[in-house]
Amino acid sequence: MDFWNRQSNRNRRILIVAIIAVVIGGYLIVSSNLNSLANQSVAAQPTNPNSAMYALGKLAVKAAATHDGYSREQFGSGWAPVGNCDMREFVLSRDMQNVKMAADNCTVTSATLEDPYTGKTIQFARGPGTSSAVQIDHIVAVSNAWQTGAQELSPEVREQLYNDPLELLAVDGKANDDKGASDASGWLPPNKTYDCRYVARQIAVKQKYQLWVTPSEHTAMQRTLNVCPDQLLPTIH
Numbered sequence: 042m043d044f045w046n047r048q049s050n051r052n053r054r055i056l057i058v059a060i061i062a063v064v065i066g067g068y069l070i071v072s073s074n075l076n077s078l079a080n081q082s083v084a085a086q087p088t089n090p091n092s093a094m095y096a097l098g099k100l101a102v103k104a105a106a107t108h109d110g111y112s113r114e115q116f117g118s119g120w121a122p123v124g125n126c127d128m129r130e131f132v133l134s135r136d137m138q139n140v141k142m143a144a145d146n147c148t149v150t151s152a153t154l155e156d157p158y159t160g161k162t163i164q165f166a167r168g169p170g171t172s173s174a175v176q177i178d179h180i181v182a183v184s185n186a187w188q189t190g191a192q193e194l195s196p197e198v199r200e201q202l203y204n205d206p207l208e209l210l211a212v213d214g215k216a217n218d219d220k221g222a223s224d225a226s227g228w229l230p231p232n233k234t235y236d237c238r239y240v241a242r243q244i245a246v247k248q249k250y251q252l253w254v255t256p257s258e259h260t261a262m263q264r265t266l267n268v269c270p271d272q273l274l275p276t277i278h
């Protein structure tokens with residue numbers, strides 16, 4: 042009988058030691074994971090004021106304002122003049138290669154676009170059935186701008202925003218149509234290698250014109266920039 046009591050006590054001690062080991066091991070794993078998450082959180086804090094992540098942290102986050110009163114005419118009468126030309130032709134010639142001009146030395150008749158949104162190479166040729174292959178995108182859709190602060194700007198500043206080279210980019214026409222009036226929470230370029238630069242440019246526009254971001258827009262932008270926390274704001278004039 043003493044033998045079985047001793048054996049039972051020994052088994053209980055072994056079991057207790059095993060339970061303690063499991064508890065301690067679990068604690069160490071959880072503690073390690075928490076420390077790792079804490080370190081990641083600290084590392085993710087942006088310190089460069091020229092980074093998109095830092096600028097995003099300074100933008101106001103608010104719900105979208107009403108869409109009432111919106112129209113393109115709220116942003117001026119169209120493309121602003123650039124010398125003897127206009128902003129649309131300026132952006133086409135800026136963003137494409139192998140550019141050929143008409144006799145007016147303004148109108149782009151043909152060119153090659155390395156499209157940032159899709160990664161495709163597009164051969165642009167001006168004409169009734171071909172000009173729409175390349176369109177000028179407003180990086181921050183003007184409808185989104187209207188609902189995130191632009192309706193509070195003066196007509197003159199809204200016209201400046203509409204024609205700001207920072208806000209404009211020559212892109213694949215279909216991709217631009219697909220984007221529509223979406224913000225970053227509803228659309229990002231199919232070419233994922235451009236996502237960080239795209240979001241950084243949206244942030245730069247919103248910072249420049251003191252626009253805000255919606256909560257879902259902020260989340261989408263932050264998620265994008267988490268993979269490129271050192272992405273700088275663009276300097277485009």
